[in-house]
Amino acid sequence: MLRRTCDLDLLLFFARHPRSLLTSENIAAYLGYDLKDVADSLDVLSSAGIVTRSQTTHVARMYVFTPGGTDGGWLLSLIELASTREGRVALAEALAGARGTSRGPLALVASDRMAETG
C-alpha cells in the first residue's frame, strides 16, 4: 500500500494533524516534496481509507485522518515506529528495498514490528 517515502511522510503529517484544512500546495511546502508526488501520495492514502478528503470546488480541502479505517491497528504501530529519526530512516530504507514485493513494504515492516513487541 505505502510504497514511497512521500507516502510515509504524508501519513506522519496527517497523524500529527488529524484534521487539516489545506491546499495540496500547502502540504507539498510543509513536506518538501513536489506537488505531483504529494498528489499521488494523497491518492494512495485516500484509496487505503487512511485519509478522507472533502470533495469540493474549493482550493483547500478538509483532510481527516482515519486510522480506525484500517485493519488490525498496524497503522498506529507503524506511526509509533516512525516517530523517531532512526525508525523513520529504517522505514524509508525498507520502502526503497522492498518495492516490487507482493505485499506493501510498510505492511511487512509493521508486521515484523508487531511480532517483536508481541
Place this chain on the structure above:
Amino acid sequence: MKPSDTGAEATTPERDLVKTGISGLDPILSAGIPRRNVILIEGAIGTGKTTLGVEFVYRGASVFDEPGIIVLFEVSPDKLIRDAAGFGWDLPALERAGRLRIIFTTRPVFRQELQQADSLLLEEAAKMGARRIFVDGVGGVVEAAAVPEPREAFQILVEGLQRENLTAMLALEAAALNDASLPEESITDTVIRLRMEDQQRATVRSIEIVKSRGHDFQMGRHSYRIVDGRGIEVYRRVQAPRKGTRDRAAAFDTSKRVSTGVPGLDEVVNGGYYLGSTTVVAGISGVGKSVMACHYIAEGARRGERSLMLSLDEQVPQVLRNATSIGIDLQAEIDRGLIRLHYHPPQEIEVDHHFHDIEQIVQEFKPVRVVIDSLSTYGSNLGTTGRVFRDFFHALIALMKEEQIAAVYNHENPEMLGMSSMMGDFAMSSLVDNIILLNWIELGDSFRLGLTVAKMRANPTSHVTHECEVVDGQGMRVLPRNLSLALPPAPFAAYRGLVSRAPQRQTMPPKDDA
C-alpha cells in the same frame, strides 16, 4: 454597556451569556460573555492566550454542552493535545465524542474559507453543532490579506464567524501593549488583555477586560496564574468592589461577644470582642502578641468554635511548639477539626491570589475566630505608602465582617518603650474597631508588660493600663489591679505637663486662682 465601578450584579439574562468556565473569570465578567460576541484575546508571547482559548472551548464542550472548534495555524495539534493533557483536559475524548474539532490550517486558507458561502470550516461547525470557536493567532490572518485593508479583512473574518452563531475567541499577539488601540479592538465586541510584568524581579501576570459589549464587567487588572493540572485561574483584583452584603454585614450583633481566652482580659474589653469586629493587637516583637493569639484560638476550640490562624511570620511547626511552651495543645484541636493553622510565605505575595486563598479558606472552613499574624509583614511586603496594602486590608476587613468573624490582627509596632503612634506607618487605625496596645514599661531594673485598650468602637471602655505577665507553661494573664497600693485618682489640676507626654503629679495641690 459601561464597565462596573460598583461591583454591580449581572443584568444580562443568564441564557444569553456564554460562561467561559475558567476559574475566577466569569465573576469578573458578571457571569459570562454575551452569546455571539467576538472576543479578542491580546497579549505578548507566553502570556497564555492559547491556554485561555483552548480552555474556553474545552469547558464549553465538557461542562456546558457547547461543542467547539479550535483552529490552529502554527501549533501542531498533537502538541496542543499533549499540553492540554497537562491541565487534565482530555481533548481526544471530546473529539471522539464529536464535541470538539481541532483544525489545522493556514491563514490564507482560513481567510478565504470565511469569505466562502459554502465554507468547509463553517460547514464542519454546523454539522457538529458548534457553539464556540477559538482561532489561535488571528493577527497574521489580517496581515496576510493584501487586499482589502487589514481593518476590512478583519471585519470580513468577524462576519464569517458570526454567520454560524458562534461565540468566537480570537488570539492576537501584541508584542507591546500600550494605550494605543489596535484596529481589531474596535471591531470585536470583547477585548481581553493579558500581560506579564516584572515587579521587583518577580513576574506577575494580569488580565484586563478592556471592553465588552452588551453586559457589565469589572474593570482593572486582575491577576491570573496558569496552574498545572487545572488550567487558568483568575483572581479578582483585591481592590475591586465586592457584593453589597459585605457592607450590610458590618452591623454588629451586640448580643454576642467572643472571649479573648486570656485570663483577666475579658473584663478589660467588656466581656470580649463582637462578632464581625476587627481588633489590632499592637506591640514590639516579643511582647506577647502571638501568645495572645494562641490563647484566642485555643479558647475558641474550647468553646467548640472554629478558629483559623494565618501566619506569615512563623511556620506551622513553630506555632505549635510556641503554643506547647505555654501549655496550649493546638495539635489536639487541629485533629478535632476546630483549629486550622496556615502558613503563607511572605516573599513575593501576589495580593489578588493571596486574598483569593484566604477567601476560599474562610468560606470553606467557616471560622468564628481568625488571627492574622501579622499586619506588619504584609506592610513590609506590599509597602505601606501605596494603596495596595490599604485596599488589601480593607478587603480583608470586609470579608471578615461579611462572614461575621471576630478577627484579630497582630501588628508589630517598632517602638520599644511607649508609642507615639498606634499603628506606625500603617495609617489605618480608622478602619479598625478595637486597638489593644502591649507595651514594655521600665520600672526599676525590669521591663514589665502593660496592656492598654486604646480603642473599642461603639463600646466604651476604660483606658487604664493593666499589668500582664507571660509565664512559661501557663501563658498570659492580666494581673488584677491592686488599688490599695495606688494613689487615689486626682483631677487634671493635680498634674503639670499634661500635654508633654510625661505629666507629673504635684505633691501639693495648686492654689485656686479664683
